[in-house]
Amino acid sequence: STPSLLILPGDGIGPEVMTEVRKIIDWYGAKRDLQFDVSEDLVGGIAYDKHGVPLTDETMAKAQEADAVLLGAVGGPQYDNLDFSLKPERGLLRLRKEMDLFSNLRPAQCFDALADFSSLKRDVVAGLDIMIVRELTSGVYFGEPRGVSVNANGEREGVNTQRYTESEIARVARSAFELAKRRGNKVCSMEKANVMESGVLWREVVQEVHDKEYPEVELSHMYADAGGMQLCRWPKQFDVIVTDNLFGDLLSDVAAMLTGSLGMLPSASLGAPMENGRPKALYEPVHGSAPDIAGQGKANPIACILSFAMALRYSFDQGAEADRLEAAVEKVLAEGLRTADLMGPEGGTPVSTSQMGDAIVAALDAS
Numbered sequence: 393s394t395p396s397l398l399i400l401p402g403d404g405i406g407p408e409v410m411t412e413v414r415k416i417i418d419w420y421g422a423k424r425d426l427q428f429d430v431s432e433d434l435v436g437g438i439a440y441d442k443h444g445v446p447l448t449d450e451t452m453a454k455a456q457e458a459d460a461v462l463l464g465a466v467g468g469p470q471y472d473n474l475d476f477s478l479k480p481e482r483g484l485l486r487l488r489k490e491m492d493l494f495s496n497l498r499p500a501q502c503f504d505a506l507a508d509f510s511s512l513k514r515d516v517v518a519g520l521d522i523m524i525v526r527e528l529t530s531g532v533y534f535g536e537p538r539g540v541s542v543n544a545n546g547e548r549e550g551v552n553t554q555r556y557t558e559s560e561i562a563r564v565a566r567s568a569f570e571l572a573k574r575r576g577n578k579v580c581s582m583e584k585a586n587v588m589e590s591g592v593l594w595r596e597v598v599q600e601v602h603d604k605e606y607p608e609v610e611l612s613h614m615y616a617d618a619g620g621m622q623l624c625r626w627p628k629q630f631d632v633i634v635t636d637n638l639f640g641d642l643l644s645d646v647a648a649m650l651t652g653s654l655g656m657l658p659s660a661s662l663g664a665p666m667e668n669g670r671p672k673a674l675y676e677p678v679h680g681s682a683p684d685i686a687g688q689g690k691a692n693p694i695a696c697i698l699s700f701a702m703a704l705r706y707s708f709d710q711g712a713e714a715d716r717l718e719a720a721v722e723k724v725l726a727e728g729l730r731t732a733d734l735m736g737p738e739g740g741t742p743v744s745t746s747q748m749g750d751a752i753v754a755a756l757d758a759s
């Protein structure tokens with residue numbers, strides 16, 4: 393049957409970049425006979441405006457049913473003073489939590505045409521293609537006990553707890569090994585086993601999952617601080633990096649800056665397999681709603697388009713078509729087309745959001 397895709401454009405530039413993704417989806421339908429059962433719904437501030445909540449139960453239920461969810465971005469200054477539970481971000485957090493999306497995939501890919509855009513030297517990043525897998529539903533952001541209180545000495549004390557169970561570590565490790573098999577067959581696991589008990593367990597469990605289930609994948613371990621150094625020194629030594637929630641938050645932001653603009657970065661968050669074997673999945677660009685440029689045709693749609701490419705690869709078993717879409721993006725960049733965020737000192741042809749989308753469709757046509 394036709395796979396289903398739920399589109400949640402959200403706020404700010406979300407709807408603008410999603411319009412360009414729609415062009416790509418239409419192209420696949422018309423030219424490659426790849427059909428999707430696409431539906432669209434509200435999330436974030438726009439859902440609050442219409443329904444008084446950032447995500448309705450109905451939309452949540454649709455997301456649970458869909459083969460994949462593609463989200464634009466949420467948020468905006470007009471919602472900053474809302475009650476915590478009504479803020480646009482709560483809509484996104486509810487999706488991630490109720491879908492139990494424990495494996496967050498953040499690729500750091502450096503297109504040759506943008507290598508001078510990186511904060512590092514061209515030869516360190518050109519052609520870079522690594523994947524950071526961050527555990528997303530546990531660890532120090534969720535562990536109990538937590539809170540700020542006054543301790544026995546009458547001093548205020550802030551507490552968080554890093555807590556990981558064996559099964560939480562094992563499932564994200566499996567997700568990393570599965571990815572590695574489809575890529576460079578190499579996983580580097582990062583923790584701080586030298587100073588953290590949860591890190592000791594992390595290392596043990598990742599090694600056990602490897603030895604029992606994925607002995608053919610090359611596994612190494614690294615302390616997360618050293619990992620940060622290596623990411624900046626010679627990132628091409630890595631293929632897949634798997635790490636916990638906190639270290640993954642930090643390391644994926646570091647890796648993001650290896651590749652240039654926020655407008656280029658896709659992500660995927662995967663959960664357990666559904667009955668049809670597909671994982672629960674939410675795809676979204678890393679960037680936010682960019683209220684400073686919303687409504688001006690300035691947004692770079694590539695992060696959202698590459699998020700759809702990830703959906704093709706990880707939800708719809710269309711790896712070759714995902715390659716085709718990534719190659720089309722690479723081609724328009726090589727031709728010098730640049731949205732404002734990509735305009736560096738070396739110049740280029742300035743294009744709007746929709747011109748970028750059209751150019752990628754044209755490149756697909758030529759593929």
Ligand code: NAI
Pocket residue numbers: 405464465466467468469481484654655656676677678679680681682683684685690691692693695733
């Ligand atoms: P942001 O990512 O929206 O913007 C940061 C800077 O990058 C801005 O100067 C923006 O113009 C630029 N930028 C971002 N995406 C771009 C694109 N596709 N093309 C060109 N330029 C782009 O982060 P910021 O400003 O901190 O937050 C704005 C709003 O977005 C806030 O309400 C925030 O809560 C929300 N947000 C939502 C996220 C999500 O939906 N996943 C993630 C981060 C922030």
Ligand code: MG
Pocket residue numbers: 641642645
């Ligand atoms: Mg972060």
